[in-house]
Amino acid sequence: MTRPPTLVWFRRDLRLEDNAALDAASGGGSPIIPVYIHSPAEEKPWEPGAASCWWLHHSLERLDASLRKRHSRLVIRKGGSLRELTRLIEETGASAVYWNRLYEPALAARDKQLEEQLRRRGIEVRTFPGHLLWEPSLILNKQERPFQVFTPFWKHCSAIGDPPEPLPPPRLRLPERWPDGEALESLGLLPRIDWAGGLREAWTPGEDGGRERLDAFARETVRDYGETRNFPGTEGTSRLSPHLHFGEITPRQVWHAVRPGGGKASGRGEAASAWSWLRQIAWREFSHHLLHHFPHTPEEPLRENFRDFPWRRNSSRLKAWQQGRTGYPVVDAGMRELWATGWMHNRVRMIVASFLVKHLLIPWQDGARWFWDTLVDADLANNTMGWQWTAGCGADAAPFFRVFNPITQGEKFDPDGDYVRRWVPEIRLLPTTHLFKPWEAPGHVLSEADVHPGKNYPLPAVDHNEARTAALLAFEEIKGRPSSR
């Protein structure tokens, strides 16, 4: 007599290692049935965008392949989560469902309901942490309120000490029979017209790809992270964000992979670099913390006075921004990198976001929507926090009057122009002194470089100084008003 199987419900934890739900199920000794249920409607209004869907398809493919190496498989279903889980329970005689917790408001609410309904039917439900280092509901300040400033949040969390060591890969006991599943292709995650060439070139979705990226980063890149992280023309960052979003690797794996002092000698600068990167991991935690405690923030500004901000919706300017035709080379380079690869360097994200919100006065929500659809690492918590931060209406936000200068930002952080030349090839022959402001170049320099402003490269959508003044003026309108209830 074999024991009834346990369903391990995969969601955004598309990995076998350091997977608490899978580990607990394998330790329990029951046969394991790995399940994925495609139910984008349950994530509304933030169902995954086009780039995320592309990633998800390949990540599921990889997960299934690794399971098959262990003679297991991923059972794919689509439709309502409760309906499909219930059906699977009936079909397989499963007595338990395990999963790793997610924290976005809509999903957390759905999961809570599911848990109750399954329990009512006598099913054992167990849920596990692991997507984050610290449970958002447990992190509170001395007044038992959520943190709204990053530094005290980080101080509080880092004092807790190192997170537990990652879990080993599981041993999978196989069921006697497999339930039916859908073909991955039937989920329709891949684009109908193939625009994903640039994504394929840039990324290897899946646990193995994430692991390789992490190993390479921990071995080499992290050493100089403090120096190089701000230069989009170099590979100074980890590029782990999509792997973290889909749970192909975990924050505790990355913590233990780069944390200084783990036996191997490292210089002072190297330790500082590693900590400054872990601090970025803590920003990810902070953004989930904020979304958990302020669940309306994907749509509404945290600071209430920003509801009355005199935004100027303008679809043709929005489109120029989306397509990388603003006439500001750094901005255009970033937007084109995003479109081509599904990713953008963080320094450039701040520049293009500031440009949309402060130079064009277009609502940050419009920018957040575009990022949502085009980023392979689109993450509701990170995206929301990032945009509210730039717009000046979020927690610990940059004040609104901090307006990035798209010219000097380019000169500072792309000093040789490598980044701009790569993504805005039509101006690549300009000398670096004029690369970030082609409209100021003398005629003979332009014609020698074959740059014709207004013809083969756009004139600036707005004048920097005028736009800056207009933004400061618009900000005056809401300045005196109360920023929170």
Add this chain to the structure above:
DNA sequence: TGAAATGTTGGGGCG
């Protein structure tokens, strides 16, 4: 995890 305006200082050219 700004930028620009304004203020201060100090060296050098020059009458």
Add this chain to the structure above:
DNA sequence: ACGCCCCAACATTTC
């Protein structure tokens, strides 16, 4: 030698 101006370099404040 001296005052004056210019200006770079740096610091402070303001948006």
